Amino acid sequence: MRNGPDRLRAVNVPQPAVVELDAVGSPVKIEMRSSECGMRNGDVREPVTIEAVRETWRIDDEWWREQITRTYYEVLLQGGARLVLFVDLVKQEWFVQRP
Amino acid sequence: MTRTPRLTSDTAACCWIPLFALRCETARRPELASLPLALLAPDDTRRLWQVAPLARRSGVKPGMTVSQAIGLCPALKLCEPDPVHYDEQFARLVAALVTVSPVVEPVELGRVFVGTDGLEGLYGEPEGIVEAILMRSAECGMRNLPNAECGMGNAECKGRRREANDPSLKFRNPQSAFRIGWGIGKFVSWVAATRAKPGEAVIVPVGGEAKFLASQRLAVLPLDPDTHRRLLQLGVKTLGALVALPEEAVVSQFGRAGRRLWRFAAGLVSEPVVGRVVPEPIVAALTFFTPVGDRDLLAHALDKLVDRALGDPRRSGWRVQVVRVHAELEHGASWLVAATLKDPAATRERIAAPLKTQLERSPPAGAVERLVVEFTAFAPGTAELQLFARDAGAAARAGRRRALQSAAREIALRIRRPMLYHVIEVQPWSRFPERRYALIDFEP
Numbered sequence: 001m002r003n004g005p006d007r008l009r010a011v012n013v014p015q016p017a018v019v020e021l022d023a024v025g026s027p028v029k030i031e032m033r034s035s036e037c038g039m040r041n042g043d044v045r046e047p048v049t050i051e052a053v054r055e056t057w058r059i060d061d062e063w064w065r066e067q068i069t070r071t072y073y074e075v076l077l078q079g080g081a082r083l084v085l086f087v088d089l090v091k092q093e094w095f096v097q098r099p
Numbered sequence: 100m101t102r103t104p105r106l107t108s109d110t111a112a113c114c115w116i117p118l119f120a121l122r123c124e125t126a127r128r129p130e131l132a133s134l135p136l137a138l139l140a141p142d143d144t145r146r147l148w149q150v151a152p153l154a155r156r157s158g159v160k161p162g163m164t165v166s167q168a169i170g171l172c173p174a175l176k177l178c179e180p181d182p183v184h185y186d187e188q189f190a191r192l193v194a195a196l197v198t199v200s201p202v203v204e205p206v207e208l209g210r211v212f213v214g215t216d217g218l219e220g221l222y223g224e225p226e227g228i229v230e231a232i233l234m235r236s237a238e239c240g241m242r243n244l245p246n247a248e249c250g251m252g253n254a255e256c257k258g259r260r261r262e263a264n265d266p267s268l269k270f271r272n273p274q275s276a277f278r279i280g281w282g283i284g285k286f287v288s289w290v291a292a293t294r295a296k297p298g299e300a301v302i303v304p305v306g307g308e309a310k311f312l313a314s315q316r317l318a319v320l321p322l323d324p325d326t327h328r329r330l331l332q333l334g335v336k337t338l339g340a341l342v343a344l345p346e347e348a349v350v351s352q353f354g355r356a357g358r359r360l361w362r363f364a365a366g367l368v369s370e371p372v373v374g375r376v377v378p379e380p381i382v383a384a385l386t387f388f389t390p391v392g393d394r395d396l397l398a399h400a401l402d403k404l405v406d407r408a409l410g411d412p413r414r415s416g417w418r419v420q421v422v423r424v425h426a427e428l429e430h431g432a433s434w435l436v437a438a439t440l441k442d443p444a445a446t447r448e449r450i451a452a453p454l455k456t457q458l459e460r461s462p463p464a465g466a467v468e469r470l471v472v473e474f475t476a477f478a479p480g481t482a483e484l485q486l487f488a489r490d491a492g493a494a495a496r497a498g499r500r501r502a503l504q505s506a507a508r509e510i511a512l513r514i515r516r517p518m519l520y521h522v523i524e525v526q527p528w529s530r531f532p533e534r535r536y537a538l539i540d541f542e543p
Contacts, residue, residue, distance in 0.1 A: 009520065009537060009538040009539070010533050010534070010537055010538075011522065011533070011535075011536040011537060011538060012532045012533050012535075012536070013533050014533060059530050059531070061530065061531075068531070084532075097532055097533070098532070
């Protein structure tokens with residue numbers, strides 16, 4: 001769903017994220033603005049440690065059109081904030097999205 | 100015992116503006132005319148109510164959910180409905196038609212029957228009557244309702260429509276979306292209106308009803324879907340084909356409803372247009388315990404009296420056009436003000452506003468002992484208006500929407516760009532969070 005004048009504006013659009021992975025491919029750090037992960041110490045882009053991965057799921061859809069394949073991670077950040085990340089397995093890009 | 104006089108007319112002109120609400124929106128915001136546009140339903144904003152032809156070409160239909168419609172037409176422009184505005188516009192049209200004939204029967208938004216019995220003396224043949232109706236509708240601004248079949252030019256639009264059959268006559272007012280059908284009874288005039296091109300009229304001469312109806316499709320009959328399907332399965336596609344069957348055979352298949360349909364199709368049913376008698380003046384009065392000179396208190400009392408008069412059952416279905424206030428003052432003096440509303444209204448704010456202005460400008464010369472509000476002239480409303488008037492919840496919603504619109508206008512003036520959005524469900528069941536909800540511009 002694209003945004004623009006005279007169109008519907010999508011809510012909760014995924015934002016690109018830089019994610020650091022461990023040896024098995026699980027996210028361990030995410031680089032994002034402090035405000036985005038619920039912290040108030042300025043608006044500096046800095047890596048935040050992921051304390052735990054609470055849940056993981058995969059979505060494969062629209063294979064008949066333009067395939068969407070994502071693996072979602074619901075994670076707990078250092079400091080207690082909860083976040084949903086996903087990796088677009090087609091483009092191998094990471095995104096962050098509100099739960 | 101007094102008998103209520105009945106206003107009826109056997110000959111009828113059906114005035115029809117299809118997609119009336121949608122046209123009101125495009126008249127108000129012409130930039131929408133070239134977009135694939137749809138109005139959200141007033142009672143369920145997840146569904147579509149009226150759909151412009153440009154959007155229909157993408158497969159969008161009324162009653163669809165927003166998500167279905169967006170799936171078919173991603174560029175679809177959605178508008179929130181403003182039923183009060185549509186109602187006001189329709190009331191203007193009805194008020195204009197009352198100046199042509201006293202027998203006027205509004206049926207739904209955009210469709211109204213005008214009784215034309217006895218108008219020959221004023222306007223001559225039906226052609227003259229139709230011309231008078233077209234002129235009045237143009238004078239009240241209905242000509243401005245665009246005949247944009249959304250994106251389709253007039254010439255192209257006309258080219259795509261078939262000419263109406265003989266023996267009908269046609270009149271042309273190409274700027275208008277107005278269609279008129281004239282004939283004996285409401286059914287014939289309605290079918291004629293559906294055959295008319297935008298801005299034109301189809302006149303069915305007296306005695307020519309059966310011939311005119313014979314070529315019309317079954318869908319013009321008031322049929323339920325099952326009967327429609329069964330008739331099609333029997334090979335009956337036109338009213339002429341239905342009439343060709345023996346009446347008793349149709350009755351044996353479809354019962355009493357079949358007889359009614361057969362008689363409609365044969366042009367034997369002629370339902371007259373039934374107008375309404377304008378109510379007598381409605382009066383609400385208040386006697387104060389002690390004479391009142393305070394203007395705020397008088398304004399408050401005025402509000403209460405207008406409310407009480409609006410609540411009179413005789414007012415239902417009518418808008419107030421002329422209102423008078425008179426006061427009995429201390430020491431035998433009196434005070435009188437009157438207001439004629441340019442746009443007849445059925446809301447306290449709009450009726451009381453000119454009275455309060457006059458109260459400020461020329462207040463009573465002494466303290467008021469008794470205050471009387473009188474509605475002395477009325478303009479017809481619509482069935483929808485009656486619904487709004489009865490449904491306090493709907494009225495409150497309309498009031499809140501107006502307040503919100505006013506606030507939105509102020510915000511837009513201050514920050515100079517639209518920053519207000521309305522959240523709608525698009526695909527709430529979607530596995531992709533970004534597809535579940537969306538924002539549309541909140542445009543006052």
